[in-house]
Amino acid sequence: MFSQVEFVISAHAMAQLPDNGLAEIAFAGRSNVGKSSLINCLIGRKSLVKVSARPGKTQSLNYFLADNSFYLVDLPGYGYAKVPQQMKAQWQTLITTYLEKRGTLRCVVVIVDLRHELKVLDADLVNWLRSQDIPMLLVYTKADKLSRNKAIQQAKILDQGFLISATDRVLFSALSGQGRDELEGKLATLLDVKHAAQDS
Ligand SMILES: Nc1nc2c(ncn2[C@@H]2O[C@H](COP(=O)(O)OP(=O)(O)O)[C@@H](O)[C@H]2O)c(=O)[nH]1
């Protein structure tokens, strides 16, 4: 599913988005949650997507083409305190327009830190996606930072907070690779493509 992935464009406006009609999966999350690491882990590349030491930097939609058949879209991280108000408003405008209008969007992967309590911004995004009937998949990342029991316990708390069931999310770690194959499987189903975990 990810045998060939290449960077396509860093888009700052809707007019710059590809118009070839290929399906896409978008990735959203708070700055520093581990979004870039997750995408790199998923596609099996060390650093195609930059893992940033300076959060809140990317304000564009970064497009990656996978196997010439669909796009992965790295959305700008949100919720970083040091980003000026004006940039926050800009994030909202571009992202809201993108999420509402993008007909080829199949799913938004919402990434949250497994260790944290439910954050208002994450809950707001999830509720808004739900209200717009935009399919989403929750990923609880950095699972390696908790013991197995604690991770399961924390995941249940987040499930209740987001009002989802365990099948609507993936416990993930970019460090250990936990949840990687499960995530690929779920995305393959959404995109209706074959993946490594299936028989060929
Ligand atoms: N332990 C652990 N650290 C992670 C994981 N994912 C990301 N990180 C670290 O979290 C920081 C932010 O990661 P990055 O992918 O740049 O986050 P982004 O801002 O959401 O794109 C980096 O220091 C990563 O090494 C994970 O699954 N486990």
Ligand SMILES: [Mg+2]
């Ligand atoms: Mg990033």
